[in-house]
Amino acid sequence: MCKLELIVGSPASCMELQLFSAEDKFIGSLDQDDALLGSYPVDDRCRIHVIDQSGVKIGEFEDVSKVIKYEMSNEAYDKRADSMRLFLKQSKLGLYNEEQKEKDKIELERRVQEEKALADAIRVGARCEVVISGQPSKRGTVMYVGQTDFKPGYWIGLKYDEPLGKHDGSVNGKRYFQCQYKYGAFVKPQSVTVGDYPEEDYGLNDEM
Template sequence: MPSAPTSATAPASLSPSSSANWSWWWAAQPLAWTWSCTAPRRSRWAAWTAMRPCWAPTPWPTVAVCTNGVPQVIDRSGARIGEYEDVSQVEKYEMAESDYEKRPESLRSFLRQRRWGRYDAEGTQRRAAEEQQRRAQEATLAAALPLGARCQVRVPGQPCKRATIMYVGQTDFKPGYWVGVRYDEPLGKHDGSVGGRRYFECQPKYGAFVKPQSVTPGDFPEEDDGLEDEL
């Protein structure tokens, strides 16, 4: 078997009747051709002839050498492994704000034409008014919940639970008004402390925060499960 070239220059000639195994050459191509060695020699010769003008004028960025019949690809392009993993090192195209504002087919133009998102002034005002009204309703409901009162908690998707009101007001973990309750059973999530701030005292898994509209104050004594009457 003839030895493969070790430089970046391709062989000057190749006979169609040659039975040389040129699989090492295909492994070196930038286009990464996948070619079987069992393909007809005439087909390999046609592909070689078609590709020859591409590499003839300049050296290949990748070449192959054959060691003990095993092709090995050598990269001579000068690229370093991982040089583009840090995208901050890659130069990026930046468009001026004034130029982007004038483009008729940009995302900003699309949103502005359909009045979506921040370009929907009427919708933004409507949502702000609805949020303000909801906050006012929550404040009114929260003011009617006295501390220490018994209550019944009905949260959508959860069973009805009885509890004692321990905290009413605004919190640090979420906006709006919240009601801290101490359940009669360990059906809560914490001990009255959330995010490093303590709002009330209770046993672990007995405390929870719910919205004022989920709390109904009234005469709700603790349920008697009858376990004390059994021995």
């Protein structure tokens, strides 16, 4: 019973056990608490069916909307003298560190301007090599330069020489350029080096 309790999740006192044959025919109830399993006509491939008599409904507590929650308004939380919010405010940490927020804003603006300067030096149609940390270098043609709707900052749209990309120049339903599927990609300007790079054949389209 104890082992069955671990398997089915019902206490032994709430179990009704039924024995079925290999042909799924009812043999009888295992209703003698002090009897050994071997005293019943158990054979290979028989199964024991457990009926939960506790009355607990399966999945009763899986719907979190039925769970009673303790809720507190922002106004009431602000009045507490032992809250994490008050600690952060007093310590000027996280969202309440105005000095750090201003530094982060300035740094973000600097990075955006740096990206813009790099992007402005790259022209559509140029041949290039892309080097991203942890990935092999790739060659392709610049198809798009500028900002996008899918992520902030400046991006370079590329058509790789081989199907090493992720799309066909369209991201989230918006088309930025046209190329074959899996040949298109967007990378940051820092990863692009423009030059007289001949097309490379990686042999990815060769038939085996």
